[in-house]
Amino acid sequence: MSSPQGPQLNLTPQEEEVCEVLRQVVHTLSMTQKSDRMNPPLVIRIAGGWVRDKLLGLACHDLDIAASSMTGAELAEAVVQWLEAQGKETRSVGKISVNPERSKHLETATTWVAGLPIDFVHLRNETYGEDSRIPTTVAFGTPEQDAYRRDITINALFYNIHSRQVEDFVGTGLKDLRDHRVRTPLPPIETFMDDPLRILRCIRFTCRFHFALDPATYEAMCLPQVQEALARKISRERIGVEVTKMLRGPGPTEALKLLHRAGLFPIVFEAAGVPIIDPKVSLDTATALYKIIQGSPEDAKVLLGMVGSGDAEGAGSWEETIYLAAALWHLRGQDVSRGKKEISAASVVIKESLKLSNAQADCITGLFLAQTHVEELIQTTGHDRVKLGLAIREMGRHPHVGPAWRLALPLHLAGRMAQGSSEISLEPYLDLLKEIEEQDLSHTYELKYAIDGKAMAKALGIPLGFWIRDILENYVIPWQLARGPLIQDTERDNLGPLCMKWIMEKQEEIKAYAEKAGQKAKEAAVADAERRKKEKQTRKKQHIHD
Incomplete structure (x- = not known):
């Protein structure tokens, strides 16, 4: 099958230099290697997300190079040798071993070219077994085979560095990109049963770009056998990684709603012993939170402590932390038995269902506990300095909360909005923060004792x-x-x-x-x-x- 010729791309000087180096490497190899039916000439393509983002006018510095007839490691070594021969700066070739839990199904080689980090792989064809998303075989493949094994059509595009054109081997990638549609290259049931993680990736990319999810793709992810495969074949670590990327992206609430609508919420956030509670209040809280942050960006920055200072200590970005807290809002106040201890249900979900860090679990538990303080502070004005300072201290001293105590304020506001009140204002929260700053109390959790x-x-x-x-x-x-x-x-x-x-x-x-x-x-x-x-x-x- 010949590739439909797509548009040309406007490359940056660095990207053009990378492509020229690769073309020169191919030329050098062609002088020493015989090409025939058994050894076709080497063709190099840039694959996947970089092509998609360039067509969308977005910056992307992750270049994945796909070689047609040699391994990624062989090509990377050839590139370094060529650069050395030209007297150019080089770095050693690193190798990322096969790691299915991180979606690395074949060895990847990596090095730097023209100041950019480059990953090298070969075009591949994969076959899957019944009980795992890990391919049973990974072999050299054609561009068509490589394209069709990818998760969605807009991620299956190639940029041929020789013809300098985009190639769409599935035939619908460019159209789907123009139409803002997310769908799978193969029939969605086949794609999902091979690798159910693609269900979550479809949702993530749909919400990241605010695209429409293809109806057939949505229907397939709702099927019981597909959802059972997700629960059975995909590790909790990989689910946690995808959820984290959803929450960090531009459409966190859209992603949570889509998970719920497709019936995937219980699968993603399940944990032994955690009570089954309708997550509607969480979805409403997340929606309200998104409106607060997006509706008043400048006020939101003040509320979040200029974003950077609102990051949780070792618990991830503020976006990830606050939207995960909203997603688990329905579990606030719920405890679960673990051995002889009673620990928060939200903490169990974070550590056991999503396999995220203890720091993340501690931080969100602390933000939930902080709601009592926020409720009391918001209901009063003209606070006593000592009481106000002690409240901030108790919120911030909870393990792995620190400066992220600020996140308790927009969470509290979003929780109230989710209850349906239309008279709730951002002003009391901004006034409270102003009072805290004016009295120099925002870091009382760091205050050291005056005596030993x-x-x-x-x-x-x-x-x-x-x-x-x-x-x-x-x-x-x-x-x-x-x-x-x-x-x-x-x-x-x-x-x-x-x-x-x-x-x-x-x-x-x-x-x-x-x-x-x-x-x-x-x-x-x-x-x-x-x-x-x-x-x-x-x-x-x-x-x-x-």
Whole structure:
């Protein structure tokens, strides 16, 4: 099959240099290698997303080079050798091994050309088994075979560096790009049953570009056997990766709604023991959140702390974090048993269903817990500085929340909007943030104690224990906050001695606090020992009975 000749592309100088280097490499190889029916001449194409994005007028720096008759590693080595012969700067060839869990079904070689990172593979043909999305065989293929094995038609386009034209071997890729349509090259059931991950990729690209999803493709992803294949053949890690990309993209709420409409929401967000709750409130919350952020971009930036400072600590981008929190809003307040512990249902979904990080789970759990503080703060004005500072401190000190405590505000607003109230305004939230900034309280979660806990315990004559931290939090931190913005505190160097003096003035109260805490700890230890004793006796009886 000959390729339909498509449009030419306007390449950047760097991209043109890459193509010229590749053409020269092919020419050099042709001088030393014989071409015949058994060894056809080498043809090099740029594949996939780069071609699509160039046609859409979007910048793309991910160049995937597909070779017709040699492996990616062989071509990459030939490129480096040619560059060295020309006296040009080179880098070593890296090899990305086969890793099906990351959609790497054949070895990829990578190096740099003209200042751009380039991946090299060969055109391939794949066959699949019944129980896995991992190909049973991967062999050299024709351009047609390579194009038809791809997920969607707009990702199946090639740019032939020799003819300098786009090639559309499936015959509908260019038209679908013009018509803003997402569909599969092969019949969708066949495509999805081969690799069900393509279901989620179809949804992601539909929402990323705000394209229309082909009706036949949508109907296929709704079929029970296709959804069963998704649940059975695709690892939770890969599902988590696709969901993360959806939430980071331009259409997060559109993606969540499409997952729900297609009946995929339970499959994507399922976890053992997590209660089955209608996610409508989550979809409504995500929709409201999107309206807040997109409807008032400048106000949203203020609300999010100029975006960058609102990133969660190690928990991903703010977009990913806040939209994932919205997606799981229906699980807020729900706990699940794991061993002898009760942990939040949302945390279980994040760690077990999506296989995302503990940091992500901790952050979103913290944002849910922060809603109580936000509710109280929004309902009042003219806040006491100490109470306001302590609220920010408690929100931000939850593991992996930090500056992302700000995300609790738009989440709270979106949650209220999802309940149907039409009189909710952004102003109280902006006013609250302004008050927090003016009083220099936005980073109270980082505030260090003015005195050392051990030194305080020694001065008071009380034993060390968990109550020392409680005393520091309930006495020392409020004392520090009450002194006003520390940046203006002329007594900063003398803060420790001043605080210790104040502590000694309150020593009777603090000693009583420590004594009471110690007594509670002893009672808890006795109760725990008694519980363990009973459990041991029960196990012994069961063993005798067995």
